Amino acid sequence: MSTRRPLLIAFLILSQWGSAHEGMWLPTLLKGIEGDMHTAGLRITAEDIYSINNGSIKDAIVHFGGGCTAEVISKQGLILTNHHCGFSAIQEQSSLENDYLKNGFWAKDKAGELRNPGLTATFIIRMEDVTDRILPNIPAEANTTEAQRRDAVGKLGEAIAKEAIAGTHYQAVVRPFNYGNSYFLIVTETFRDVRLVGAPPSAIGKFGGDTDNWMWPRHTGDFSIFRIYAGPDNKPAEPSDANVPFVPRHSLPVNIAGANEGDFAMIFGFPGSTQRYLSSYAVDYVLNTADPLRIKMRSASLDVIDAAMRSNDKTRIQYADKQASISNAWKKWIGEVRGLKELRTLDRKREQEALYIDRALKLGRTDLQEVLPTLKNLYAEYVPLATARDLFVEMVYYGPEILRFADGFRELTEEHVRLVGEGKFEAKAAERSAALPGFFKDYDVEVDKRVFKALLPIYRASVPVSGQPAVLKEIDARFNGDSDAWVDDLYTRSVLVNEASIAAALRLKPKKYAKLLANDPVYKASRSFFKSFLEQVRPQHAALGDRIETAMRTYVKGMMEMEPERTFWPDANSTLRLSYGKVEGSTPRDGVVYGAHTTLDGVVEKHIPGDAEFDVPKRLLELQATKDFGEYGVNGTMPVCFTSSLHTTGGNSGSPVLNAKGELIGLNFDRTWESTMSDIQFDPDKCRNICVDTRYILFVVDKFAGAKHLVDEMELVRTNASAGIPGIIQLPIHR
Ligand code: ARG
Ligand code: GLU
Secondary structure: OHHHHHHHHHHHHHOOOOOOOOOOEOHHHHHHHHHHHHHHOOOOOHHHHOOOOOOOHHHHEEEEOOOEEEEEOOOOOEEEEOHHHHHHHHHHOOOOOOOHHHHOEEOOOHHHOEEOOOOOEEEEEEEEEOHHHHHHHOOHHHHOOHHHHHHHHHHHHHHHHHHHHOOOOOEEEEEEEHHHOEEEEEEEEEEOEEEEEEEOOHHHHOOOHHHHOOOOOOOOOOOEEEEEEEOOOOOOOOOOOOOEEOOOOOOOOEEOOOOOOOOEEEEEEOOOOOOOOOOHHHHHHHHHHHHHHHHHHHHHHHHHHHHHHHHOHHHHHHHHHHHHHHHHHHHHHHHHHHHHHHOOHHHHHHHHHHHHHHHHHHHOOHHHHHHHHHHHHHHHHHHHHHHHHHHHHHHHHOOOHHHHHHHOOHHHHHOHHHHHHOOOHHHHHHHHHHHHHHHHHOOOHHHHHHHHHHHHHHHHHHOOHHHOOHHHHHHHHHHOOOHHHHHHHHHHHOOOOOHHHHHHHHOOOHHHHHHHHHOOHHHHHHHHHHHHHHHHHHHHHHHHHHHHHHHHHHHHHHHHHHOOOOOOOOOOOOOOEEEEEEEOOEEEEOOEEEOOEEEHHHHHHHOOOOOOOOOOOHHHHHHHHOOOOHHHOEOOEOEEEEEEOOOOOOOOOOOEEEOOOOOEEEEEEEEOHHHHHHHOOOOOOOOOEEEEEHHHHHHHHHHHOOOHHHHHHOOEEOOOOOOOOOOOOOOOOOO
């Protein structure tokens, strides 16, 4: 194993050359593509972008709340991310009286900035290839099963991480790349006092709603502004009044000269996950089973939720966040299916696999020859289990909330005897009681019940009976097959669906409480869903997943070895990556051309007074009518969004789009619908990420909201990055 290592590393670096668009590159390997990026128009060095020893652009990049990206835009710790990334925080702070979703929020001064318990902002201190400290040290006997290997790698990784952070306040992990063909140490610093500074009204931040989501042309001002607070020593501290604005190592200059079509662009952020190297068997599953079933489930629940949200304002606020998270992936999957079909991805994969086997045969590599038939057999077993798992997730995590809520009472119910013995029952019960208002604030029992009724028939028809919860047998046994009647019965008899009755139950003596819950129909249904999944689905699903992982490690390594001419980049895994390309429009379909920019004129064109998605705030209409754009307008109009050919995925939301000099020109928030298959196959003509133009952001902050003091914190740049004497410049980052 160790004799092949240098070869693989060489592939990783060399193979980063090539295609200008596809790829999410590791910042530590940028030196290898620096020449290519310079050819593409970059005017700073790889060292300016990522350096371990000096301040660099990476010091302004933030992993926001674990799922999005944000960037530092002032020397006082101001950070910019998407409205949809700050959405939960904004919603949490909102009520009918203070509806920040509807009206927006702007802190007048630092004292008015709002704390968000649990929200984190993480910086990358450094990343380091530690493959050579992992692979050669996996004991031979630990390499027989994936679980043993994971264990061994975990121990090695922990030791490396521990050593890396000794004597610091940092955290560290070792993460696998390329299905465990390589490993990187990642050292991070996490701040826990992140305050809400400003957010536009949803009529700007979510303009176009779900109708426009994943679409171009787009007119959404999808941004919100937060600030990182640190202890007086500038180090992370628990939220407290004693904290002060964080002083960053680097903050991004904000460019308001804009970018022209064809200008170099790059994006730096935390893409979540891609599946570039899937086998045809896996693509077949995604395309023909997983996506269609999940789309069907979510279409059913969205029908219920959308109707309820339209019917009154209270439900609209209660369900805004839940609706957005259900509909987002739903629409993405619809685009993904279409894109994969158009690109003939399944056929192409099959063709590539035939070539792969051919090459392996010629080279006499039996190990590689066998790996595809192995994957084929594994997938035949995997598909029914994966279906059961996917639909369990849809049912319990995206379906009726009561199933997951009930699960929160499990310990208190099943282990009441132990808890009483340890004297902990009362504290735990009090904890549950305290959490009730938070849940019921956003819960509508009638909506929940209707969602349950809508999903259940699809679930029952799609999941193999062996993977279904036993409790569903009651539907035939007691309700003549009428699943609606079964659901009605659950909700009628349960104490869990009503705040007062579950609160009363929690005040009972432990034994009485436990007996009541154990016999509660919703609690029993929830237990049954979890039990069937945990016992009948997850173990086999995980075991097969492990065997697929082992095979994929061999398969991908074989590709790298047998196709040295091809471009490889490790699949996204929520680690820091950089993609580069240009500001450009696209040709998504035959006869269709998309321009690269949109303006405020388009916002007005889409305006539907009173509409939930397309109403335009009066103040914005006034500014447009009087062309009061301050210094942010161009030739009598206001730029709003643009597209660029940067390879992105979920997690890149809030990522900075930078020009050739590393200045902020846009804020990434979406891809076009014709791009969404790029997690599996990227197409340079079709695939575009969508950004809010920085000029629109500053215009909204300054002219619309009157929060000029925030703009004053920023460093503005007023020339295009390609202006001036051509060539590489010295970036004035402190060294
Ligand atoms: N599609 C974007 C992403 O994947 C934006 C989602 C939020 N917007 C919305 N209308 N739901 O996260
Ligand atoms: N909106 C996505 C996010 O939340 C980014 C869009 C994409 O998937 O490319 O990360």
